[in-house]
Amino acid sequence: MARYQRRTRVAAPLEDVWAFHSRIDGLEALTPGWMNLRVEDIRGPDGEADPDVLDVGTQIRLSTRPFGVGPRQSFVSRIVEREEGEGTARFVDDMTDGPFRHWEHTHRFFADGDETIVEDDVEYAFPLGNVVLGPLSVVGFEPMFRYRHKKTRELLE
Numbered sequence: 001m002a003r004y005q006r007r008t009r010v011a012a013p014l015e016d017v018w019a020f021h022s023r024i025d026g027l028e029a030l031t032p033g034w035m036n037l038r039v040e041d042i043r044g045p046d047g048e049a050d051p052d053v054l055d056v057g058t059q060i061r062l063s064t065r066p067f068g069v070g071p072r073q074s075f076v077s078r079i080v081e082r083e084e085g086e087g088t089a090r091f092v093d094d095m096t097d098g099p100f101r102h103w104e105h106t107h108r109f110f111a112d113g114d115e116t117i118v119e120d121d122v123e124y125a126f127p128l129g130n131v132v133l134g135p136l137s138v139v140g141f142e143p144m145f146r147y148r149h150k151k152t153r154e155l156l157e
Contacts (some may be wrong), residue, residue: 001102004122004141008149012156014111017118018089020156021107022053024060029155030148036065038072054091056082073099087111101125118152120145 010017020026024042031037042050045057054060058079063072075098082091088110095103102125110117122141 001123001125004124004145005120006145006149007117007119008153009112010116010118010153010156011114012116013114014087014089014109014116016156017116017152018084018109020152021109022091024050024054027054027060030151032144032147034067035144036068036072038063040074054079054082056080059096075099099127101127118149120148 024039028037028039039060039062041061042054043059044051045055051058056079060077061074062077063074065072076096077093077098078096080092080094083089088108090106090108092104092106094105102123104123106119106121106123108117108119108121110119
């Protein structure tokens with residue numbers, strides 16, 4: 001499996017950062033415009049449409065069309081873990097349908113005084129294998145996650 005990690009410090013309390021990342025509008029706000037994200041459908045763990053919080057069992061059907069080139073790429077993301085502790089929070093999503101053979105994205109949040117450390121850890125595999133496409137993923141992942149972390153700071157600080 002290949003892995004991508006990024007960490008940043010946000011000058012905002014854990015509670016605010018966690019609440020922001022727990023809603024679909026947080027995902028939409030943190031996705032760069034060049035990805036042309038479209039949220040097609042959201043279903044909570046009990047099948048309810050558009051839940052307020054992305055809890056365990058929530059499924060999100062999305063599509064993207066990076067740079068407006070080619071056909072839209074559809075995928076389904078599912079929240080598989082979510083937990084809060086003293087000064088920490090995390091959730092994990094995986095991809096049940098989409099362009100990756102394996103995708104597991106762990107979002108971690110750690111309180112550090114009045115600030116929050118935000119950490120993204122993505123474990124992934126391409127359908128044709130990481131040997132062929134792995135190095136190319138950094139070209140896409142790096143600008144996307146750099147944008148996400150910068151935008152988190154802009155919106156919450």
